Amino acid sequence: MVDLEFIRSLIQPADTKIVFLILDGLGGLPADSNGSTELEAAETPNLDNLAARGICGLHVPVAAGITPGSGPAHLGLFGYDPLKYQVGRGVLSALGIGFDLRSNDVAARGNFCTVDKDGVVTDRRAGRIASEKNRELCALLREIELPEVQLFVETVKEYRFLLVLRGDGLSGDIADTDPLQVGRKPLEPRALSAEADQTVQLVDRFVEQAREVLPEQQPANMVLLRGFSKRPDWPLMKEVFGLRAAVLAHYPMYRGVARLVGMEVLDSGETLGDQFAALREHWNDYDFFFVHVKRMDSAGEDGDFRRKAELIEEVDPWVPVLMHLHPDVVVVTGDHSTPSQLKYHSWHPVPVLLWSEHCRTDGVKKFGERACMAGGLGPRLPAVDLMPIALTNALRLVKFGA
Amino acid sequence: MVDLEFIRSLIQPADTKIVFLILDGLGGLPADSNGSTELEAAETPNLDNLAARGICGLHVPVAAGITPGSGPAHLGLFGYDPLKYQVGRGVLSALGIGFDLRSNDVAARGNFCTVDKDGVVTDRRAGRIASEKNRELCALLREIELPEVQLFVETVKEYRFLLVLRGDGLSGDIADTDPLQVGRKPLEPRALSAEADQTVQLVDRFVEQAREVLPEQQPANMVLLRGFSKRPDWPLMKEVFGLRAAVLAHYPMYRGVARLVGMEVLDSGETLGDQFAALREHWNDYDFFFVHVKRMDSAGEDGDFRRKAELIEEVDPWVPVLMHLHPDVVVVTGDHSTPSQLKYHSWHPVPVLLWSEHCRTDGVKKFGERACMAGGLGPRLPAVDLMPIALTNALRLVKFGA
Numbered sequence: 001m002v003d004l005e006f007i008r009s010l011i012q013p014a015d016t017k018i019v020f021l022i023l024d025g026l027g028g029l030p031a032d033s034n035g036s037t038e039l040e041a042a043e044t045p046n047l048d049n050l051a052a053r054g055i056c057g058l059h060v061p062v063a064a065g066i067t068p069g070s071g072p073a074h075l076g077l078f079g080y081d082p083l084k085y086q087v088g089r090g091v092l093s094a095l096g097i098g099f100d101l102r103s104n105d106v107a108a109r110g111n112f113c114t115v116d117k118d119g120v121v122t123d124r125r126a127g128r129i130a131s132e133k134n135r136e137l138c139a140l141l142r143e144i145e146l147p148e149v150q151l152f153v154e155t156v157k158e159y160r161f162l163l164v165l166r167g168d169g170l171s172g173d174i175a176d177t178d179p180l181q182v183g184r185k186p187l188e189p190r191a192l193s194a195e196a197d198q199t200v201q202l203v204d205r206f207v208e209q210a211r212e213v214l215p216e217q218q219p220a221n222m223v224l225l226r227g228f229s230k231r232p233d234w235p236l237m238k239e240v241f242g243l244r245a246a247v248l249a250h251y252p253m254y255r256g257v258a259r260l261v262g263m264e265v266l267d268s269g270e271t272l273g274d275q276f277a278a279l280r281e282h283w284n285d286y287d288f289f290f291v292h293v294k295r296m297d298s299a300g301e302d303g304d305f306r307r308k309a310e311l312i313e314e315v316d317p318w319v320p321v322l323m324h325l326h327p328d329v330v331v332v333t334g335d336h337s338t339p340s341q342l343k344y345h346s347w348h349p350v351p352v353l354l355w356s357e358h359c360r361t362d363g364v365k366k367f368g369e370r371a372c373m374a375g376g377l378g379p380r381l382p383a384v385d386l387m388p389i390a391l392t393n394a395l396r397l398v399k400f401g402a
Numbered sequence: 403m404v405d406l407e408f409i410r411s412l413i414q415p416a417d418t419k420i421v422f423l424i425l426d427g428l429g430g431l432p433a434d435s436n437g438s439t440e441l442e443a444a445e446t447p448n449l450d451n452l453a454a455r456g457i458c459g460l461h462v463p464v465a466a467g468i469t470p471g472s473g474p475a476h477l478g479l480f481g482y483d484p485l486k487y488q489v490g491r492g493v494l495s496a497l498g499i500g501f502d503l504r505s506n507d508v509a510a511r512g513n514f515c516t517v518d519k520d521g522v523v524t525d526r527r528a529g530r531i532a533s534e535k536n537r538e539l540c541a542l543l544r545e546i547e548l549p550e551v552q553l554f555v556e557t558v559k560e561y562r563f564l565l566v567l568r569g570d571g572l573s574g575d576i577a578d579t580d581p582l583q584v585g586r587k588p589l590e591p592r593a594l595s596a597e598a599d600q601t602v603q604l605v606d607r608f609v610e611q612a613r614e615v616l617p618e619q620q621p622a623n624m625v626l627l628r629g630f631s632k633r634p635d636w637p638l639m640k641e642v643f644g645l646r647a648a649v650l651a652h653y654p655m656y657r658g659v660a661r662l663v664g665m666e667v668l669d670s671g672e673t674l675g676d677q678f679a680a681l682r683e684h685w686n687d688y689d690f691f692f693v694h695v696k697r698m699d700s701a702g703e704d705g706d707f708r709r710k711a712e713l714i715e716e717v718d719p720w721v722p723v724l725m726h727l728h729p730d731v732v733v734v735t736g737d738h739s740t741p742s743q744l745k746y747h748s749w750h751p752v753p754v755l756l757w758s759e760h761c762r763t764d765g766v767k768k769f770g771e772r773a774c775m776a777g778g779l780g781p782r783l784p785a786v787d788l789m790p791i792a793l794t795n796a797l798r799l800v801k802f803g804a
Contacts, residue, residue, distance in 0.1 A: 001465065001466070002465045002466075002468070002485065006465075006485070010468070057781075358431070358741075358743070358744065358748075360431055360432075360439075360750050360751075360771060361432070362772060362775055363772060363775075374775070374776060375775075375781075376460075376751075376775050376781050377781070377782070378780060378781045378782045381466075381782065382466075385465075385466030385467065386466075387467075388465070388466050388467030388468065389466050389467040389749070390467075391467060392467035392468070392469065392749045393467075397467060397468070397469065397749075398469070399469045399470065399471050399746075399747055400464055400468050400469065400470050400471060400474055400484075401470060401471035401472075401473045401474040401484070401488070401489070401494070402471045402472070402473060402491060402494045402495070402498070
């Protein structure tokens, strides 16, 4: 892995197009000890054909043994080392619900929790209240007034909400108030640097008023706040890779992460058909397209092996539609594995295929975990290496040194 | 990858010999989508036999997706991280023409260019003038006199020349005068650190006098200078690897890069036969030999698939000649790929085989790109790891830790 500044120093303009087709949670595990993974069980003649004409492997999203969240996993695919380019939990919560976070906003992730009469936390998730109840509580908290800043309180899901302060001179250098265990009181908001002193006073005032507003709302009678953060100011894909980049994603989280690296958000409708129609419509306007397909991840989290395989099969016929646009480089992979056996994101390396006119083909004839292990990209390619490999196959990098 | 100091801490003396046989631009691509690469198409029974008795793989010269120049590519093979050990363009130009650069010299790469009557650059390469014309112009520039330093102006090729200042207290911390685009004037020489103030005055004087000398020489009526640099002062192979090292190369660039890491230059005549005769002659005098074969790279740059394959075939009979000398470790690889399909250096990983009595053989029976993908060195070995692996197979590294 090399840093973004090094890649930037080698960029040359080109009239080539790169498409990353990301099947969320693609990697899997066999349903039984001799069986196939979800991807291997799926009938994917078009992906198999592309694999045979391309170069395959498995990528490691963050580092050996690390199970990534969606944010870090996608940043790696975009060529941003997820260990270096870290996003605060508050910002990720904002991205996840499509909140239009501005550059000076400070965001935090909130939990509704339960405290006893002494103020000691007895349930950090307030009995996992329903999202409907959460919306009522957020409406109450939204009434809180803070001097000189605008306050946003938005429902995320169940016991989780988003807090955003908007104003001048705010800082995200504030420690979590969540004690992370029951039997302790919520921690006082505390500045982690001098420039957060003013913001801490505002947060403190918010927490105090929440404490006054919520007591009637058992079990959700208090709030805990984590991951205070501002929208990061990172180098954008246009600057470091010379790419006009766009995202076609149905879920706000993925659009949000893509926006952090400077991708433009295109309307991708509701279906795969809508996404590929939008891709064709905007084909001439961008150099790089991130096409995100979510649903196989959800099937994996539901533990539904067959459904996950079927959803992969549904993507397969769109591959020739994509190739018909004459892209120069196509990468098909997942952001991470979500084996239905585990019902959760996992650390397992993720199948990846890269096709270009200039790739060196290997002997892989089928797009699946075991076949990809023998591919030319190797069984453990760092995900962050994919973008330089895609750029170079698109003839967008000059030679390093004479 | 570990750093040179760590390797140095583990070195033990040994009476073993290592040979790196480097076939320049060895890696390739198939001529058609179902075919073989140049190396795969070549008949190489001796290399195949050595591959079967050794361990194979593909190496990544610099980093994923990066196409290396000859300098960085060879430094990686010698165990020097090319991202850390960077050579200035001026120094590389000097190495390329075999100029005997001394440790206090400052070198720059020059372009003859065309400027209009206002001094604005209209062609950065002066219409790619012939090398013969270049020699005339260099003779003119050599007449320039600078106080207290010696001036060298040497033809490289076409519009390119080498400028060297020799004297005391010179610094290479000077910004390029090449504006890198037409429609702008050449930039003034500018010091990048205080210690370059005096050198900048000399460069400024050189440029001013060149401006006076050249106007009659349309289209080459001005000069642009890039990559001011001094010969780097790196740890040498004797110090860090304990190796008395020698180079057998027909081209000055490779002898020059080898000298940067402390190799001694041996007379290697004109032919492969001369090179291997010199190898035998000096066999007892050194521990490490870098044998460089250039011509398959040139065939690749010419886009001549068949010729590149034939040139690889010409090397093959010399493998048993080499083995007859009883080396302890032999590495056969390229510095980078030069697929005849692309007619240029490329980013594709490079086939590598390592043979020693102590290597762990894999199942690879043929020395070629696709076969090597399944080899024990893996499909993406960092080039810089080859030297420690060679050293340890030569029993020259002690155990790390108790």
